[in-house]
Amino acid sequence: MTEQSPGSRPTLEAVAARAGVSRATASRVVNGGDGVRKPLVDKVLKAVDELGYIPNHAARTLVTRRTGAVAVVIAEPETRFFSDPFFSQQIRGISKELTAHDTQLVLLLVEGPGDFDRIARYLSGGHVDGALAFSLHTDDPVPAITRRAGIPAVYGGRPSWTADPGDQAVPYVDADNRGGARLAVQYLKDLGRQRIAHIGGPADQTSAMDRLDGYRDVLLDVDPTLVADGAFTVESGARAMAELLERRPDLDAVFVANDLMASGALRVLRERGISVPEQVALVGFDDMDSVASETDPPLTTVGQEIEGQGRLMARLLLRALDRERTGSGDVPESVITPVTLVRRASA
Amino acid sequence: MTEQSPGSRPTLEAVAARAGVSRATASRVVNGGDGVRKPLVDKVLKAVDELGYIPNHAARTLVTRRTGAVAVVIAEPETRFFSDPFFSQQIRGISKELTAHDTQLVLLLVEGPGDFDRIARYLSGGHVDGALAFSLHTDDPVPAITRRAGIPAVYGGRPSWTADPGDQAVPYVDADNRGGARLAVQYLKDLGRQRIAHIGGPADQTSAMDRLDGYRDVLLDVDPTLVADGAFTVESGARAMAELLERRPDLDAVFVANDLMASGALRVLRERGISVPEQVALVGFDDMDSVASETDPPLTTVGQEIEGQGRLMARLLLRALDRERTGSGDVPESVITPVTLVRRASA
DNA sequence: GGCCGTGCTGAGAGCGCTCCCAGAGAAGGT
DNA sequence: ACCTTCTCTGGGAGCGCTCTCAGCACGGCC
DSSP: OOOOOTTOOOOHHHHHHHHTSOHHHHHHHHTTOTTOOHHHHHHHHHHHHHHTOOOOHHHHHHHHOOOSEEEEEEOOSSTHHHHOHHHHHHHHHHHHHHHHTTOEEEEEEOOSGGGHHHHHHHHHTTSOSEEEEEOOOTTOOHHHHHHHHTOOEEEESOOGGGGOTTSOOOOEEEEOHHHHHHHHHHHHHHTTOSOEEEEEOOTTOHHHHHHHHHHHHHHSSOOGGGEEEOOSSHHHHHHHHHHHHHHOTTOOEEEESSHHHHHHHHHHHHHTTOOTTTTSEEEEEEOOHHHHTTSSSOOEEEEEOHHHHHHHHHHHHHHHHHHHHHSOSOOOOOEEEOEEEEOOSOO | OOOOOTTOOOOHHHHHHHHTSOHHHHHHHHTTOTTOOHHHHHHHHHHHHHHTOOOOHHHHHHHHOOOSEEEEEEOOSSTHHHHOHHHHHHHHHHHHHHHHTTOEEEEEEOOSGGGHHHHHHHHHTTSOSEEEEEOOOTTOOHHHHHHHHTOOEEEESOOGGGGOTTSOOOOEEEEOHHHHHHHHHHHHHHTTOSOEEEEEOOTTOHHHHHHHHHHHHHHSSOOGGGEEEOOSSHHHHHHHHHHHHHHOTTOOEEEESSHHHHHHHHHHHHHTTOOTTTTSEEEEEEOOHHHHTTSSSOOEEEEEOHHHHHHHHHHHHHHHHHHHHHSOSOOOOOEEEOEEEEOOSOO
16 A cells, blocks of 8 residues: 555545446445455455555445444533543443444543533534443433434433433443442441441432442441441542541441542541551442552452443444444343452451 | 434525525535625524534535544553543643534544554544644654654654654644753752652653653762652552662652652652651652642642643644645644642642 | 346446536726 | 626535446346
């Protein structure tokens, strides 16, 4: 393949001419070569190679009405997306899966609440075939946008509106938050801990609520003084821990709703000279690479396959697109991914 | 704007018909309305609104040969991109600037060394007008790819090959690493510190080398036992600190090449009961949000405008694209962004 | 030998848009 | 009054591709 002089790439026409076939046949070969006799296929491929032909994407999209791209909408007004390795890992998984299916990833970062107009315009503009989004807030306008744009969408994390059965079903991928929480709390209970506290995440995120529910599933009648709220950040975890210790100096275990908060809690415990896990056992959630194994002591936590979740999201979307194209296949359904307890030193 | 029945969006033709003008005039209005009389403009806009017309991007690209999208190439084989908030913040800046200019961001994550073929194909396929990339490794094939694809590119971080003057100039944006290092070390010197050590980053990253150079600029003849190498990670910082303490228990200050390593170093100092900043003063680099202000004590560090760098990268690229389109305007030149010393408690 | 598949190939019509160019008026100069 | 100039509008070509449909050759069957 030779270098091209800019602005004058060879067209299918040129390939066809060189191969001595019609444009239609050349097109067939370029798109898989079904129904074309071997010798012609070879001639066309040779011409493609010699000319360094690369199909013009716009022309193809114009007629097929498919772009080969999907949008990933990050509806995070502020820095959460960046401080949380969670998203990045999901994106990595999404990217891997899309790449494997020759589909491009267009990143749509929402720049503030007024920016949804632009997102809507983009999603409706035929730039992408589908959308992936992360559900974080209760009032997320993205589902309405994708519905109006008429493109399929898949969510990361259970959207809060799924509680509302009247609403349209949107497939999503989420970890088994409730089950994971049960796992963690049961483990602490089996360890013989009597007063197991909980540091929870923000109430507008279903993952936090589900984890709280799992905690309650195991402990049934929970004393409210054993539960403190955080915001999924290190600092809020520290604050919540301090609060719990003040209210319940007798606690002997804490299930923390994510690793970031757990590391904050750990710091507070250390500062107060409370030994972990001897005096207080601690279990986190997420098994976040850069956190869980770096703390002192390393965190026992509930592990989930974050990258796998991303892959799964992409796969569900691709399936939906395929269904749209071929008119057959099964409607994608939401998937809950399994979690496991990762035992380290903190409990 | 009414909801569209899927698959049958209104075309320019329909808009023109409804407004009682020709397709050409409708097109003019949609593209800014220059040279069209007011009453007609209004009629067309009304029709656009009533029909909910959205231009077909593919058709437009097919004729203009512009896609309105640029690629961001993340050539990180592994997890560096994700563990380092640096990239995320730059992306945020890039996204803001691109959005402001109605340009889309296509994220290209390189999935391993064999994946560059795919990247090359994509960049050559007319999917994007230009590329932004981050320079991390010496043998980065991206510049060759973009050159061959004939699209402009801008780099984040000084590429190592810029040392080679024979090579083609690629505009880049980087912080004043060397100047920042000088700032930090001079500050420690002014504090009266006599034995200022350095924990450096990996040798294949120009930022690490430039920071080392800045350190040397101030201290001139540096005793090699005062310099240890890290890998820009927390753990490597801890290791390097331990190594330094062993070799030079008399050191009274450390300039660490980034905040992540500084936090690791800090941990080691704390564990050994060495007081910071009394016995050893510590200065980091980056002023990374989630790190520098969270350590104990909070880190004195060299701050840089990471998001601003991202914006700048995007702006340089947009300017290059504009130049390509109009055939005039200045060739974008590399920019070195200023840094400042952020004084907190560690020095 | 005639007829009907069957398997490939090519001609040609668009996909929706931009932009060149010609032409229609309006405005201004002589 | 006519010619020139300028402003605005519409006709129409064409961007590069896919896909339908017709046509052709070949083989098998009656």
